[in-house]
Amino acid sequence: MAQSDQEPGTGQEPGTDPDVDAEPDADPDPGPDLGTAGRHRSAAAALRSRMVRRIAAGGGLTDPAWRAAFAEVPRHLFVPRYFRPLPGGGHDLLSAADPDPRRRLRWLAGAYADRPVATHVVDGELLSSSSQPSLMALMCQALDITGGERVLEIGAGTGYNAALLAHRLGAGPRTGAVTTVDLDERITAAARAHLAAYGTPAARSVTVVTGDGARGHRAGAPYDRVIVTCELPSLPVALLGQCRPGARILAPFATGLVAPTVRSATAAEGRFLSTPAFFVPLRGPSTTAAGPVPEEPAEADGGADRGSTVRGTGTPPRVIGNDLFRFLLTLVAGPLDLTWSPGSGTARLLAADGSAARTTPDGLTRISGPRDLWALVESAHTVFRDLGHPARTRFGLTVDGPRQWTWLDDPAGPYRWPVRGL
Numbered sequence: 001m002a003q004s005d006q007e008p009g010t011g012q013e014p015g016t017d018p019d020v021d022a023e024p025d026a027d028p029d030p031g032p033d034l035g036t037a038g039r040h041r042s043a044a045a046a047l048r049s050r051m052v053r054r055i056a057a058g059g060g061l062t063d064p065a066w067r068a069a070f071a072e073v074p075r076h077l078f079v080p081r082y083f084r085p086l087p088g089g090g091h092d093l094l095s096a097a098d099p100d101p102r103r104r105l106r107w108l109a110g111a112y113a114d115r116p117v118a119t120h121v122v123d124g125e126l127l128s129s130s131s132q133p134s135l136m137a138l139m140c141q142a143l144d145i146t147g148g149e150r151v152l153e154i155g156a157g158t159g160y161n162a163a164l165l166a167h168r169l170g171a172g173p174r175t176g177a178v179t180t181v182d183l184d185e186r187i188t189a190a191a192r193a194h195l196a197a198y199g200t201p202a203a204r205s206v207t208v209v210t211g212d213g214a215r216g217h218r219a220g221a222p223y224d225r226v227i228v229t230c231e232l233p234s235l236p237v238a239l240l241g242q243c244r245p246g247a248r249i250l251a252p253f254a255t256g257l258v259a260p261t262v263r264s265a266t267a268a269e270g271r272f273l274s275t276p277a278f279f280v281p282l283r284g285p286s287t288t289a290a291g292p293v294p295e296e297p298a299e300a301d302g303g304a305d306r307g308s309t310v311r312g313t314g315t316p317p318r319v320i321g322n323d324l325f326r327f328l329l330t331l332v333a334g335p336l337d338l339t340w341s342p343g344s345g346t347a348r349l350l351a352a353d354g355s356a357a358r359t360t361p362d363g364l365t366r367i368s369g370p371r372d373l374w375a376l377v378e379s380a381h382t383v384f385r386d387l388g389h390p391a392r393t394r395f396g397l398t399v400d401g402p403r404q405w406t407w408l409d410d411p412a413g414p415y416r417w418p419v420r421g422l
Contacts, residue, residue, distance in 0.1 A: 334420030
């Protein structure tokens with residue numbers, strides 16, 4: 001389960017973040033009485049304070065205990081180096097060790113910008129990142145922690161989220177109130193190092209485990225809360241057996257965040273939060289996530305895809321550009337690679353099972369593969385239109401033994417869809 005934390009692409013285009021691309025408004029040189037280390041701490045504190053004020057101004061961090069955690073835990077210690085995507089492709093490395101003081105200041109400003117930062121990129125592929133702080137704040141508060149809980153985090157990332165959780169909960173017993181799991185030993189080693197560098201008793205109490213997150217960590221059970229920082233194809237049932245009845249799970253699913261309550265070792269149920277969320281997918285030997293989405297089939301002479309059929313449709317391709325509709329479609333059809341081109345008015349859909357669909361503004365639809373993906377679009381659009389563009393909070397997820405399904409309004413109602421990640 002090497003993938004952890006949030007994927008870039010949460011509302012800002014690469015290279016346009018004013019917190020990084022402009023000079024920070026925190027004074028990096030507060031006075032002659034402070035040395036370099038003191039100026040660095042002062043600048044970091046000012047940037048962190050600004051980050052917290054902006055999250056609060058946007059409606060986040062209403063819980064004083066969580067606001068204190070975000071105000072005190074130094075994010076920059078957890079992202080000593082990270083990659084920024086460049087507009088023309090590739091990545092730029094920003095680091096605390098950069099010999100150029102202006103680039104070091106840009107690194108520090110970026111550490112406290114309200115955007116995800118990529119911390120592990122291998123051959124152009126994002127393996128891990130530190131999530132957008134405002135989304136982290138929303139997720140932390142949604143856990144509904146009151147004190148004394150034991151928390152399991154799936155996706156260690158940089159260790160920053162675990163440090164926030166530990167700050168909120170306190171130092172806990174010897175093994176810690178917070179356990180964080182990741183498949184990639186490089187990621188867990190970095191998280192341990194960052195927590196040690198922070199060095200508070202609460203941070204040192206965090207248990208960092210290298211392992212398959214879908215299997216949890218039975219040695220630290222039972223848990224009262226589980227927070228997942230990678231996209232799930234289905235809810236791992238192994239986690240339910242490691243939770244107390246009444247435990248709350250918060251997990252990214254189908255471009256949203258679902259918060260089921262654990263009923264038993266094999267049952268859980270809950271609704272989605274209102275916010276969209278885009279995370280890198282869970283990886284590991286026990287995950288049932290589908291494989292990579294195939295390339296779109298090549299077009300044959302005459303413009304028709306080999307092995308494809310062509311038909312008409314009354315559902316306009318522009319619906320693919322609607323975020324709420326894409327969420328509903330993902331629940332109906334399972335994970336999809338969706339492309340909407342406003343310029344050409346064309347929508348393309350690809351699925352890991354080889355199914356594909358392409359629809360143009362004139363209603364011409366070309367489909368191929370084992371499933372008619374556009375028929376699923378048409379079905380989902382009927383629900384979407386007839387029920388008044390239902391918000392995410394009207395949807396939920398139910399786990400009942402080997403069965404899992406998502407639903408609209410009522411787990412036993414007419415609008416139910418089996419989870420395709422199983």
